[in-house]
Every structure is written in structure tokens, then in C-alpha cells.
Amino acid sequence: xQQVKQNSPSLSVQEGRISILNCDYTNSMFDYFxxxxxxxxxxxxxxxxxxxxxxxxEDGRFTVFLNKSAKHLSLHIVPSQPGDSAVYFCAASxxxxxKLIFGQGTTLQVKP
Amino acid sequence: xAVVSQHPSWVICKSGTSVKIECRSLDFQAxxxxxxxxxxxxxxxxxxxxxxxxxxxxxxxxxxxKFLINHASLTLSTLTVTSAHPEDSSFYICSAEAWLAGGETxxxxxxxxxxxx
Numbered sequence: 585x586q587q588v589k590q591n592s593p594s595l596s597v598q599e600g601r602i603s604i605l606n607c608d609y610t611n612s613m614f615d616y617f618x619x620x621x622x623x624x625x626x627x628x629x630x631x632x633x634x635x636x637x638x639x640x641x642e643d644g645r646f647t648v649f650l651n652k653s654a655k656h657l658s659l660h661i662v663p664s665q666p667g668d669s670a671v672y673f674c675a676a677s678x679x680x681x682x683k684l685i686f687g688q689g690t691t692l693q694v695k696p
Numbered sequence: 697x698a699v700v701s702q703h704p705s706w707v708i709c710k711s712g713t714s715v716k717i718e719c720r721s722l723d724f725q726a727x728x729x730x731x732x733x734x735x736x737x738x739x740x741x742x743x744x745x746x747x748x749x750x751x752x753x754x755x756x757x758x759x760x761x762k763f764l765i766n767h768a769s770l771t772l773s774t775l776t777v778t779s780a781h782p783e784d785s786s787f788y789i790c791s792a793e794a795w796l797a798g799g800e801t802x803x804x805x806x807x808x809x810x811x812x813x
Contacts, residue, residue, distance in 0.1 A: 618801065627700070627789045627804035628740070673739065682728055682793050684802060686739045 587611045588676050590687035598695055603661040605690050607674035610655065614676040618684070619648060619659045622671045631672075632659070664694045698724050698794040702805035709780055710813055717775045717808045719790030725770035726792035730802065731763070734787045746773040780812040 615636040620628035675684040752765035764776040791802040
């Protein structure tokens with residue numbers, strides 16, 4: 585039972601353009617969402633998060649949008665840079681457990 | 697920012713031996729740490745929640761007698777893979793909870809690659 589889904593295993597964009605990574609979830613109890621960036625053989629690096637009481641959070645080039653009614657969130661990266669090429673995981677948690685449920689990840693390739 | 701370290705970064709061992717992996721929060725205290733494992737080209741799967749001063753909580757399907765977790769201090773949690781077998785070969789990652797910038801976030805260690813021969 586995949587509670588957090590990233591249906592696009594890969595995405596390729598041109599440098600300078602916008603990258604949009606999508607994530608869907610099924611558990612309505614999730615109230616906190618995070619995006620992580622991961623390189624092979626390394627631990628994930630925290631990028632940005634959003635609470636369920638908000639629908640948008642912005643940090644520099646990264647913006648996360650949350651649509652609770654659709655149980656959907658997305659990460660926008662503008663402008664995309666070659667250094668952004670990595671695997672991006674969305675994760676969700678419910679209540680105060682702190683336990684994160686991860687999606688399968690989306691491999692982003694930004695071409696120069 | 698919050699820094700989490702893991703040691704060792706990689707280990708190769710013979711089948712039947714035990715391997716200990718350390719997870720440290722370097723610049724903050726963490727009452728709760730988490731252990732994950734990741735198989736190639738798959739997502740991170742939560743194994744257990746490690747609470748300082750109490751027993752770890754294991755996810756369904758994770759053998760607590762095989763994956764021993766000890767959270768002895770607010771900056772250190774250890775995962776011991778006992779009697780390791782080739783199927784235990786994986787990438788093990790820990791994370792620690794930190795309250796920064798008004799939000800609770802998990803910060804991850806760099807991971808430990810375990811290969812059991």
C-alpha cells in the first residue's frame with residue numbers, strides 16, 4: 585500500500601526552465617510534507633517543507649504547493665540548474681509521530 | 697544547519713558476523729532518531745524509531761532481534777545488524793529530528809553501505 589506516490593520516475597528539463605515534480609498521497613491524516621534531494625550513495629538532503637495549514641511555501645528557487653482536496657503536492661524549481669540533477673523524494677508525516685513515509689522518487693536531469 | 701554523521705560509511709563483512717552502525721547528531725540534540733534502509737532504485741523504507749532512553753519502535757516486518765537499536769544519548773543512536781546475511785546488504789540511513797526555523801524537520805546522515813558476503 586503506497587501511501588505516497590511519485591508517478592513520474594524521471595524528468596528532464598533544460599537549464600533555466602522550470603522543473604515541476606509531483607507527488608500524490610492517499611492518507612488524509614498526513615499533515616506535514618517535505619521534499620528531499622538525494623545523490624547516489626548519500627543521505628537525503630532536506631529542501632523544503634509545508635504544513636497542511638498552508639498551500640504554498642517558498643524558499644529561494646524552490647516552491648512547494650499543496651492541494652489538500654486533491655491530496656497532491658508539487659515542487660517547483662525555477663530556474664533549474666544542472667546542479668539540481670538528482671533524485672527527489674517527497675515525504676509525508678501524520679501527527680507528532682515524526683515518521684516519514686517516502687515516495688518512490690523522481691530522477692531529475694537538468695540539461696545545460 | 698543540522699548535521700548528522702554516520703560511521704562507518706561502508707562496511708564489508710562475512711555472513712554470520714554482526715555490524716554496528718553509529719548515527720550522531722553533531723550540532724543539536726535529538727531525542728528521536730530514525731533508521732531507514734534503501735534497496736537499489738527504491739524508496740527509503742523506515743525500519744524503526746529510536747527514542748533516547750527507551751526501547752525502539754519497529755515497523756511491521758522488521759525483526760527487532762536482528763536489528764538492534766540503542767539510543768544511549770541525545771546525540772547517538774546505534775544500529776547493530778546481528779548475524780548478518782547477504783540479504784541484509786543494503787544502504788542504511790539514519791535521521792534525527794530537529795526543530796529549526798519554527799518547524800520540525802528530519803536531517804539525514806550520509807548513509808552506510810553494507811555488503812555481506
